[in-house]
Amino acid sequence: MFSGNRLREIREAMSLTQSELARQLGISRTSYHNWEQGKTQPNQANLKKLAAIFEVEVNYFEQEYELLSLYKRLYEVNQQKLFNYGETLLVSQRVEATPAVFEYHVYEKLSAGTGYGYLADHSYDVVYYDEEKEHDLASWVYGDSMEPRYPNGSVVLIRGTGFDYDGEVYAVDWDGQTYLKRVYREEEGLRLVSLNTKYQDKLAPYNEEPRIIGKVIDHFIPKERV
DSSP states (O other): OBHHHHHHHHHHHOOOOHHHHHHTTOOHHHHHHHHHSSSOOOHOOOOOOHHHHHHHHHHHHHHTTTHHHHHSSSSHHHHHHHHHHHHHHHHHHHHHHOOOOOOEEEEEESSSSSOBBBTTTOEEEEEEEOOOOOOOOEEEEESSSSTTSSOTTTTEEOOOOOOOOOTTTEEETTTTEEEEEEEOOOOEEEEEEEETTTTOOOEEGGGGEEEEEEEEEEEEEOOOOO
């Protein structure tokens, strides 16, 4: 691949300006400037002119020129060694380029809508994310009542704490179902408030023994495992 940087370096080493070199090539300074900026590249005829002006090989202006030049100067046995070493580096690079992913066990189902039985069958899905986040429980979000903050299909991370203060988002077990809601303590019970304003508040009376499962501390959209 043509390298505008290699062209610039050899021009500057020869103390030529862009305008001077453009005149020798019979092109505009703008056209030449675009070569060095990597916006365009010279055709084969102009590459030959450049090679003649600087007394170099035509492929001198390729990014890989120095590596290829080195390879050609090696004995055949050393060329093979260089090739083998390059293969080893490539394998290592692929491993390094693979982002770390962390496994989460995500239970079904925590509702952000009408409610589901809380971990009734204790089944879970295995999902992955590129950060390891401290939590006690991970659960799916179903429904849109907590959008846009907690979108449908996202995973919420819950810490098994009691009630801290009004307005935080908690997982609440009530009447055999579990809800993901913003919670307020009132005289009659826990008020469960959706972030999506199209949903009405729910009141979980204290005499029905609503239970705070835990506080929602984070969430994420699972990533595919590479």
